[in-house]
Amino acid sequence: MQEVEQFIKKHRLLSSAKTVVVGVSGGPDSLALLHFLWKRSAYYKISVIAASFNHMLRGEESENELKVVEQFCSEREILFEGSRGDVALYQKEHHLSSQTAARTCRYRFFDEVMKRHKADALALAHHGDDQVETMLMRITRGSEGYSLAGIPIKRPFSNGEIIRPFLGITRAQIEQYCKVEKLHPVFDPSNDSEKYVRNRYRKKVLPFLKQENPYVHERFQYLSETISEDETYLIEQTKIAIEKVLITKTEGKIELSVCSFNKMPIPLQKRGITLILNYLYKKIPSSLSSVHKENFRSLLESEQPSGVLHFPSGLFVSRSYDRCSMSFEPIKTKEESIYDFSFELPGFVELPIGSLSAEITENKPVSIRGKDVFVFSKNDVSLPLRVRTRRPGDRMAIAGVGTRKLKDIFIDAKVAQEERKVWPVVEDSSGRIIWLPGLIAAKSDHINHSEQWVVLRFQKNRHDV
Template identity: 30%
Template sequence: MVSFDSKVRSFINEHELIQQGDRLLIACSGGMDSMGLLHFFLDLRNHIKFEIFVAHVDHMLRGDISFHDLQFVESFCKEKGITVFSKSIPIPKILEEEGGNSQAICRRERYAFFKEVMEKNSILKLVTAHHADDQLESLLMSLTKSGSLSSMKGIYPKRTFSFGTIIRPFLPVTKDEVKEYLEEKGGTYREDSSNAKDEYTRNRFRHHIIPLMKKENLNVPQNAVQLTTQLQEDDDYLYQLASEKFTQVIRKDEEKYVLDIPNLKSEPVSLQRRIIFILLDYIYDNSEYSNSETLVKSIINLCKTEDGSATIYLPNQIVANRRYSEVSFEREVTNHQNIEITLNLNKWNELKNGVRLYIGDVSNGTKSKESSNQTVYYFNSTEYKAPFRIRFRKEGDRIHLKGMESPKRLSRLFIDEKVPLLDRDRCPILVDDNDTVMAVIGIREGKNISKIQRAQDDIKFIIEYNNI
């Protein structure tokens, strides 16, 4: 029987995860998996010369208990002479301000800290304790959520992160094997009580679905690793082929990309999809839109015919225009007034798509009775500073809504209000001279704006929809 140590070392060698002289940042929560990882690398350091650093994040979700986790990790590292970087991040406060999925926000903030530590200390590799059970959980969760190939590939042994890489040397071993290894080393760990809660999706899979699968076959986690490895290898090869075909299908023409429909259609469907994914990566610079299956489907549908012309609007003011056998991708052609409009007071201001906006003194005689195509709002001039402008959203925009202690991110507002992905970058935003978001026109208004005129209100604004 192959030992735990041999399995992991063989995996490290196969994927070339570690070299002599590496500086490694080990992500350590203090739990069983990460403490097993830390013990393993302390032993491995006797055979390969490298430096170990540890990063720990207290998410402040469990009060004193999570702070004691931090102290546990710091104490262990001090005993072993390891430099540790630790940080307490107020996740409850961030959740209050933004809403959203707590685990996703924890991960975002945690990895932002890891990135910061790596960049400040010239550490090129982040080591995490993901194992075979994690791979199985990720595979099943992806199948349940979307079933897209990009998500079904699961966790890679290594991937680019910051200016370095993340490596996962424990992928070939199971959680039970990690536990057994840690016990053999006489290691201790901290138990996270949140792991027992079924309110998290991953925990429901871990507690209920995977035990049933293991009753059928104890080797199901290893099978998941084998399957995802094959998917990763096959997909990487197909992407290599798509990259070679890319310039035959897509050309860069000054400030736009042009897709040749006949050349795209001449390729197998598997390559068509990947060519478009590569195009999206160029357009969106590896952002959240680069891996959007929805955008790929929209573009493929646009290319189904070469008759006449058609247009689809993509995020960030990118427009795909089909003209017969070609599709051009470029930033939406608008004049400066449509990008940012300084509003005239006490006059009607023309926006886009038949929308007009009036903003001015309450005493002005302009019609202010709400009708089927008009909505009237009021606010006090001391709350917002003129001049007022209309613009599109920017990164980091927030709006302070009624009933909320802190402002809410517009990205979360759009999700909560079910605004279609392709429409979010074209929603007009009303801001004041300090760039404070007063309202997202047609969606929500800030806490200081009311549909009912109050005694202190001396400004009104009216939205008129003439395309109704």
């Protein structure tokens, strides 16, 4: 375990620690970490406490794992803290995924143990293979910033910090350590189930990478540290730059100069948007995505001098010439009648005249009717969809009619002039108008052989413009 000792020394993981809590499930990784820190406790001058949490998800099997850890600690006179929590109930009450619920309950227990013993560090057994899997998963789903760096070596937690001494070694090295030290870990069968995304990366992607380079975990760890260092520097530069473009900054509202913002380097622009959103939201809504950030940049770069975006949780982004305002209070101006943004599936958006929602289903809805609902196969259109206000000369293809001007459709439907300015127009990525919510849908090819169907719904406000 010389590599682990070098890793600890390089990153100063135990330089100031006196009491270390070790999160232990009973598996090879965490049992090896507990054994290693206990064996080297005199060298590092630390007291070691084992903390084990039974998620109560696998009945007697989970309870047995808790007892295995307790017995392990008893034989070596390691202070043991064990607890149980009904994760399934917590998941149901808080509407979370099983993994998120388990993590929340587990970390809450770790926090309690650290505070009770005034511990300086919580040691967790994430290793180099975990790092590779995590970084690949995040790259694949489109993460950005610090998230791309994967699992941090250390970070603040409770009254101390989380440390991960095993990030520099592999799962195979840990299993070899268990064999040499005659440790007898338990094995969680869920780690073999391919219904979990991580397990699919572990079984299908990681073996290929290791064939190409047996030390791939070291390259990923180096990349992780490089990304973290670069991101720290860029964030500091962004904080300096963003202060120079802000016109006003108050609770719940930001106003900035469009011209000055556009002169910032693009990497700082992207991070600047993130800083602004973090400031305004306090807690970022799960529905906020990179699409919203790109829409924000597009609004500021547009040749159109004005426009409005509607972000999750009622955040309005309004541009009027060189001023861009972000606030939870809509500003009523003529310019704000213009909007144009990508619409995620599934998704929900508030509009000046009402709201649009989108859901995806595997079975074609047969009983849904009405002009306020539009159902289509994902094979019928080019995604992503865009929602915008009308433009001069807009036309759409209508079954049995041919193409018609939107202006004529509005006139026939007796839509008031002021309402026409803010009425949503839904088009696909090719620019084809597919739906005028509440009024009419475009001609469809009716492709019925589809695994997924999209249901769009329009809810018009009772009192509009």
